[in-house]
Amino acid sequence: MASSSSSLDIGPKTLIGVGIGLVVAGGASYFLYRRYLQHRDAMPVNWRRVGTLQQINLFPVKSCAPVDLGAGVEYDCDVLGLSYEGIRDRTLMLIDENNTMVTARGYPHMLLIKSRKASVNGIVFSAPGMHDLELDFENLESPGQDLHTSVWGARVDAMLCGERFNKWFSQFILKMETGLKLVHYPYPKAVKIINPRLKNMPDITQADSGAFNDATSYMLMNLSSVADLNTRIKNPVDPLQFRGNFELKADIDEPYAEDHWQWVRIGDKAVFRSVAPCTRCILPNINVNTAERDIDGEPLKTLRSFRLFNYSSPALGIHLGLRQPGRVKANDVVYVGEK
Numbered sequence: 538m539a540s541s542s543s544s545l546d547i548g549p550k551t552l553i554g555v556g557i558g559l560v561v562a563g564g565a566s567y568f569l570y571r572r573y574l575q576h577r578d579a580m581p582v583n584w585r586r587v588g589t590l591q592q593i594n595l596f597p598v599k600s601c602a603p604v605d606l607g608a609g610v611e612y613d614c615d616v617l618g619l620s621y622e623g624i625r626d627r628t629l630m631l632i633d634e635n636n637t638m639v640t641a642r643g644y645p646h647m648l649l650i651k652s653r654k655a656s657v658n659g660i661v662f663s664a665p666g667m668h669d670l671e672l673d674f675e676n677l678e679s680p681g682q683d684l685h686t687s688v689w690g691a692r693v694d695a696m697l698c699g700e701r702f703n704k705w706f707s708q709f710i711l712k713m714e715t716g717l718k719l720v721h722y723p724y725p726k727a728v729k730i731i732n733p734r735l736k737n738m739p740d741i742t743q744a745d746s747g748a749f750n751d752a753t754s755y756m757l758m759n760l761s762s763v764a765d766l767n768t769r770i771k772n773p774v775d776p777l778q779f780r781g782n783f784e785l786k787a788d789i790d791e792p793y794a795e796d797h798w799q800w801v802r803i804g805d806k807a808v809f810r811s812v813a814p815c816t817r818c819i820l821p822n823i824n825v826n827t828a829e830r831d832i833d834g835e836p837l838k839t840l841r842s843f844r845l846f847n848y849s850s851p852a853l854g855i856h857l858g859l860r861q862p863g864r865v866k867a868n869d870v871v872y873v874g875e876k
């Protein structure tokens with residue numbers, strides 16, 4: 538029986554050769570990977586119209602209703618999120634005695650807290666059974682020191698707004714005189730880390746993490762996707778239950794096309810990168826008009842049946858990061874970038 542191991546012998550020269558080969562191949566793939574990343578990050582030159590912005594929602598307080606600014610308002614888009622004359626998206630939030638974030642998941646009637654623009658520098662809050670409360674962004678109590686809280690595991694610094702806000706929100710939300718504190722986010726840039734759930738997304742950056750936003754500074758919903766979902770459930774839901782900043786009215790009805798977008802432009806200037814799908818918690822199950830949870834667990838239950846993919850919760854809408862500032866208003870044309 539002839540057996541030979543000689544064909545498997547690897548001499549030192551072969552090893553050196555293989556080593557050099559690996560270094561060359563490694564270098565080449567690194568170079569190609571860099572080229573690929575640069576290509577991925579380059580803003581597209583060609584834009585294809587996909588629809589118009591039917592509605593823009595700016596939520597001054599996390600988990601509360603969007604601010605009512607009337608029609609025809611032009612919003613600024615900067616790295617932190619949407620703003621209009623000092624009123625910014627999700628730069629106010631409620632925390633409990635342990636500085637833990639408080640949301641409508643635990644207190645659904647937070648969704649009934651409304652706000653409108655005040656005559657100067659601020660907003661006026663209103664809620665059923667409560668007197669109106671004005672907040673002036675220029676004159677917030679500032680103890681000069683940050684307190685630390687977190688949003689879904691991402692640490693974020695905040696400042697107190699003042700006792701009269703704590704009392705008003707505690708009265709409406711907890712039916713108590715104390716227990717909650719209203720905090721604001723005073724910085725021009727995100728000082729939060731990326732939501733741990735999204736940190737493996739290739740295009741997301743720390744600057745995209747917004748203020749008290751769950752994940753990123755902007756979220757876009759395609760209304761056709763909501764309309765499609767609504768054909769599958771008994772009681773149609775209000776698109777507002779998904780709390781998107783931008784509600785897109787698509788030119789052609791092909792639901793969930795937004796899953797594949799990389800770049801989005803709104804109007805002439807504001808350019809966004811699609812950085813992650815928006816995966817859904819229990820919040821969309823709360824009716825925004827009645828603040829009641831759906832007893833059948835809808836729409837989340839149905840959404841799970843066809844939008845779960847390989848995530849732990851179903852996806853609807855996309856998270857965006859700003860790549861070029863600009864102004865946006867309702868009815869602006871929405872484009873998708875093509876390379």
Ligand SMILES: *[C@@H]1O[C@H](CO)[C@@H](O)[C@H](O)[C@H]1NC(C)=O
Nearest residue numbers: 632633634635636637716717
């Ligand atoms: C705050 O933390 C303490 C100690 O862990 C706990 O007993 C208390 O229930 C917490 N308060 C709230 C509102 O969760």
Ligand SMILES: *[C@@H]1O[C@H](CO)[C@@H](O)[C@H](O)[C@H]1NC(C)=O
Nearest residue numbers: 587761787789790791792794
């Ligand atoms: C939005 O969804 C609709 C219907 O689901 C679809 O027709 C349309 O292509 C989508 N729009 C975009 C721009 O993806």
Ligand SMILES: *[C@@H]1O[C@H](CO)[C@@H](O)[C@H](O)[C@H]1NC(C)=O
Nearest residue numbers: 734737738845846847848849
């Ligand atoms: C989900 O699947 C897609 C392709 O099917 C893959 O690219 C992606 O990495 C997967 N994501 C997770 C979280 O496993």
